[in-house]
Amino acid sequence: MTKLIECIPNFSEGRRMEIVEGLADVAKSISGVTLLDYSADSSHNRSVFTLIGDPKGIKAAAVALAKYAAEKIDLTQHEGEHPRMGATDVIPFVPIKNATMEECVEIAKEVGAALASEVKIPVYLYEEAASKKTRTNLAAVRKGQFEGMTEKMAKPEWVPDFGEAAPHPTAGVTAVGARMPLIAFNVNLSTSDVNIANNIAKIVRGSSGGLKYCKGIGILLEDRNVAQVSMNMVNYEGTPLYRAVELIKAEAKRYGVHVIGTELIGLAPAKALIDSAEYYLQLENFDYEKQVLENHII
Amino acid sequence: MTKLIECIPNFSEGRRMEIVEGLADVAKSISGVTLLDYSADSSHNRSVFTLIGDPKGIKAAAVALAKYAAEKIDLTQHEGEHPRMGATDVIPFVPIKNATMEECVEIAKEVGAALASEVKIPVYLYEEAASKKTRTNLAAVRKGQFEGMTEKMAKPEWVPDFGEAAPHPTAGVTAVGARMPLIAFNVNLSTSDVNIANNIAKIVRGSSGGLKYCKGIGILLEDRNVAQVSMNMVNYEGTPLYRAVELIKAEAKRYGVHVIGTELIGLAPAKALIDSAEYYLQLENFDYEKQVLENHII
Numbered sequence: 001m002t003k004l005i006e007c008i009p010n011f012s013e014g015r016r017m018e019i020v021e022g023l024a025d026v027a028k029s030i031s032g033v034t035l036l037d038y039s040a041d042s043s044h045n046r047s048v049f050t051l052i053g054d055p056k057g058i059k060a061a062a063v064a065l066a067k068y069a070a071e072k073i074d075l076t077q078h079e080g081e082h083p084r085m086g087a088t089d090v091i092p093f094v095p096i097k098n099a100t101m102e103e104c105v106e107i108a109k110e111v112g113a114a115l116a117s118e119v120k121i122p123v124y125l126y127e128e129a130a131s132k133k134t135r136t137n138l139a140a141v142r143k144g145q146f147e148g149m150t151e152k153m154a155k156p157e158w159v160p161d162f163g164e165a166a167p168h169p170t171a172g173v174t175a176v177g178a179r180m181p182l183i184a185f186n187v188n189l190s191t192s193d194v195n196i197a198n199n200i201a202k203i204v205r206g207s208s209g210g211l212k213y214c215k216g217i218g219i220l221l222e223d224r225n226v227a228q229v230s231m232n233m234v235n236y237e238g239t240p241l242y243r244a245v246e247l248i249k250a251e252a253k254r255y256g257v258h259v260i261g262t263e264l265i266g267l268a269p270a271k272a273l274i275d276s277a278e279y280y281l282q283l284e285n286f287d288y289e290k291q292v293l294e295n296h297i298i
Numbered sequence: 299m300t301k302l303i304e305c306i307p308n309f310s311e312g313r314r315m316e317i318v319e320g321l322a323d324v325a326k327s328i329s330g331v332t333l334l335d336y337s338a339d340s341s342h343n344r345s346v347f348t349l350i351g352d353p354k355g356i357k358a359a360a361v362a363l364a365k366y367a368a369e370k371i372d373l374t375q376h377e378g379e380h381p382r383m384g385a386t387d388v389i390p391f392v393p394i395k396n397a398t399m400e401e402c403v404e405i406a407k408e409v410g411a412a413l414a415s416e417v418k419i420p421v422y423l424y425e426e427a428a429s430k431k432t433r434t435n436l437a438a439v440r441k442g443q444f445e446g447m448t449e450k451m452a453k454p455e456w457v458p459d460f461g462e463a464a465p466h467p468t469a470g471v472t473a474v475g476a477r478m479p480l481i482a483f484n485v486n487l488s489t490s491d492v493n494i495a496n497n498i499a500k501i502v503r504g505s506s507g508g509l510k511y512c513k514g515i516g517i518l519l520e521d522r523n524v525a526q527v528s529m530n531m532v533n534y535e536g537t538p539l540y541r542a543v544e545l546i547k548a549e550a551k552r553y554g555v556h557v558i559g560t561e562l563i564g565l566a567p568a569k570a571l572i573d574s575a576e577y578y579l580q581l582e583n584f585d586y587e588k589q590v591l592e593n594h595i596i
Contacts, residue, residue: 006591036594052594096591181591188582245579261582267591270568273579277571280578281543284486284559293304293394293479293565294592296334296350 004097005058005104006181007051008266010089011069012078012172014040019072020047026068032057037266043222045080046089048184050266052096059107062091062176063114070119070171075146081219082230083139085146086121086172090138093178104178105129112176116163119171122153123162126177131161138175139215146172183233183272184265185241187248191257194220197227200251204229204244211247213239226260236269242276270294302395303356303402304479305349308387309367310376310470312338317370318345324366330355334565343378344387348565350394357405360389360474361412368417368469373444381437383444384419384470388436391476394567402476403427407459410474414461417469420451421460424475429459436473444470478511481531481570482563483539485546489555492518495525498549502527502542509545511537524558534567540574568592 013019020040027035033053040047051061066088073087091111093104105128112123130136134157144152149167152158159165160173167173189197197218202208205216213235219228229248233239249259271288278286289295311317318338325333331351338345349359364386371385389409391402403426410421428434432455442450447465450456457463458471465471487495495516500506503514511533517526527546531537547557569586576584587593 034594037588241575241579259580261580263582264584264589267589267594269591270572273572273575273590274568276579277539277575281539281571281574282557282559284561286562291562291565292571293334293350293567296332296565 002097003055003099003103004052005055005099005107006094006096007053007058007062007091008094008182009049009051009062009065009091011047011049011065011073012045012075012080012084012087012089013069013073014045014047014080015042022072023047023049023065023068026064027051027061030057030061030064033061039265041082043080043220044082045078046082046084048266055099055103055107058093059111059114062111063118066091066115066121066174067119070121070168074170075172076170078146081222083142083145084172085142085144085149085167086174087170088121088174089142090126090175091177092127092182094181096181101128101178101180108176108178112162115174115176116160119168120163121168121171122160122164122166122173124173124175125161126175127179129176129178138177141175149173180235181269183236183241183268185231185233185244186263186265187229187231187245187259188221188224188261188263189227189229189252189257190260191227191255192220192225193255194218194227196252196255196257197229200248201229201231203251204231204247206239211239211244214244233272236272236275240275240279241272242279300395301353301397301401302350303353303397303405304392304394305351305356305360305389306392307347307349307360307363307389309345309347309363309371310343310373310378310382310385310387311367311371312340312343312345312378320370321345321347321363321366324362325349325359328355328359328362331359339380341378342380343376344380344382353397353401353405356391357409357412360409361416364389364413364419364472365417368419368466372468373470374468376444381440381443382470383440383442383447383465384472385468386419386472387440388424388473389475390425392479393476394479399426399476399478406474406476410460413472413474414458417466418461419466419469420458420462420464420471422471422473423459424473426476427474436475439473447471478533478535479567479570481534481539481566483529483531483542484561484563485527485529485543485557486519486522486559486561487525487527487550487555488558489525489553490518490523492516492525494550494553494555495527498546499527499529501549502529502545504537509537509542512542531570534570534573538573538577539570540577
């Protein structure tokens with residue numbers, strides 16, 4: 001049985017499409033790996049790639065992509081809405097089929113070691129692969145962003161897991177980790193006031209008292225002049241998509257603001273969407289495993 | 299990519315369980331096919347089987363089952379509440395994945411030809427496979443039932459699509475067709491007044507001016523004292539589930555009634571539910587094929 005691992009590297013380039021296409025070409029050139037999706041966001045100035053493959057292929061793809069990104073992306077010239085600390089900002093590995101979390105942690109460590117030795121990029125392990133509890137959370141690891149990394153990495157508690165205790169001069173630092181499937185899900189508001197999106201994000205995210213498995217920030221989509229609650233749903237069973245949307249709608253009301261649309265970035269498991277259909281359609285006694293036709297096809 | 303076809307043959311046997319189990323054994327013996335479900339109804343004296351498989355397997359299964367049914371079921375001895383004209387009464391083929399309606403029509407024709415030549419059963423093609431508009435509707439094809447078939451088939455307009463213009467002496471006639479997946483979907487109202495459910499059903503169903511691919515009646519759930527709009531959604535892409543629910547909600551308002559819940563009976567394709575999630579979550583630019591993880595694994 002083939003082990004299937006998903007890898008979702010994020011790169012700090014969402015404007016120069018020739019670089020984004022170059023990354024896609026690198027991904028497509030690796031055997032044992034399929035490039036499922038990639039998308040670039042101009043206001044984030046960031047691109048997200050989704051690959052799936054066997055352990056050997058997925059490791060090779062991650063290292064090759066990071067090498068290409070380090071050659072083409074210069075963080076000293078980078079501006080964008082999304083926090084970032086590296087040309088390859090973050091590389092998570094996710095167990096999909098016949099693979100365990102432990103195997104993904106092992107892959108994260110091997111890739112981290114390779115980035116340090118072959119590309120001279122220091123690496124922090126995060127989430128399930130974290131070496132310390134204080135490095136579990138990606139936001140904590142990335143705090144200070146590229147511009148603050150020289151100072152941060154000089155502190156004993158922030159010595160990286162692999163590589164030198166200083167950022168690569170242009171490619172910065174990369175976080176490599178292992179985690180459960182994550183759904184990138186954004187909610188667009190009928191306002192251009194990013195403060196409103198920020199206030200709502202604070203309420204909806206788990207870290208400040210909201211929904212446990214939701215992370216969120218407010219951002220402005222400059223091309224549309226639309227404020228957005230940009231979220232990562234880190235456990236869609238614990239915090240379903242519809243619940244975040246409904247909580248955002250309720251909080252937006254106090255500003256006379258409503259939801260004008262949402263975006264799913266990259267992939268989501270079918271169940272994450274069907275859970276929301278079940279809620280909104282008011283389905284009684286629905287059994288996902290039994291009643292969804294595709295679940296009977298082996 | 300494997301093509302997946304569903305087949306839901308109906309047999310005129312719902313009392314002698316050894317025959318029903320014998321049919322199940324035949325279905326299980328065919329490679330490339332999975333028997334998803336089968337159920338027998340004693341008062342209808344009828345059983346319904348649900349199989350899924352690749353085109354080659356599903357054709358072989360349909361022919362093998364009809365052969366077994368012709369050997370074991372004698373329509374001259376058959377009594378039951380449900381209208382019927384054959385030992386194998388009806389065989390619909392449904393495109394599920396990577397398969398088109400045209401391919402299912404082709405399969406229906408091949409199976410029809412095989413039933414006539416190998417089992418000596420005359421066949422009418424119906425629904426999407428129908429050779430004439432007057433044969434699209436199954437009820438019209440089956441009118442007269444087994445006992446009236448000798449007379450009916452002698453008429454020029456009822457010459458069968460395959461086989462002789464006379465029923466098989468004991469196994470009768472079979473209708474073979476192609477159609478979209480049918481979803482049995484009910485909406486429960488906050489009233490016990492079945493007239494309200496009936497009035498709403500009239501508005502929502504295509505036959506009286508409502509949603510084209512929706513059939514519906516009002517019924518009373520006596521055990522709950524709840525009026526229900528009971529529907530068959532015959533093409534979930536043409537008429538998505540959410541649209542029926544929202545139209546029912548809008549019409550229910552004039553009676554001060556609301557939707558208290560819905561029921562999905564049996565199976566539905568993942569896409570039928572995800573289409574509703576897409577609507578309610580207000581997803582922008584969602585791509586079912588690309589963004590649902592499982593579509594890349596099967």
